[in-house]
Amino acid sequence: MSKIEDIVDTLENRISKVLHKQEVLKQTNAKLSEQLESYQKQVLEYQEQISEWSDRYETLKTANAMLGSDENKRETKLKINSLIRDIDHCIAQLSE
Numbered sequence: 001m002s003k004i005e006d007i008v009d010t011l012e013n014r015i016s017k018v019l020h021k022q023e024v025l026k027q028t029n030a031k032l033s034e035q036l037e038s039y040q041k042q043v044l045e046y047q048e049q050i051s052e053w054s055d056r057y058e059t060l061k062t063a064n065a066m067l068g069s070d071e072n073k074r075e076t077k078l079k080i081n082s083l084i085r086d087i088d089h090c091i092a093q094l095s096e
Helices: 002-066 075-094
Strands: none
Touching: 002 075
8 A cells, every 4th residue: 555655645746846847837938928029029129220220321322422422423313313203204194
């Protein structure tokens, strides 16, 4: 009889340990999920900042070219030509 009691006690101890490990893993998983969500929000914020800074950079390049900077003149001319084509297209649509 003592052998069966020892087996039952051992089994109870193992089950208790497994349940404890499961609880610890659940807590760890919850913390990691929170961290992941936080990092995903940061990534979105950084992407928005990158987009904003890229727009500002393009605006500065255009402004520098208009002020006489030789570095970006070609790009500015292409951009102006594109804008003129867009305006001409709009005028043509309005006159129809």
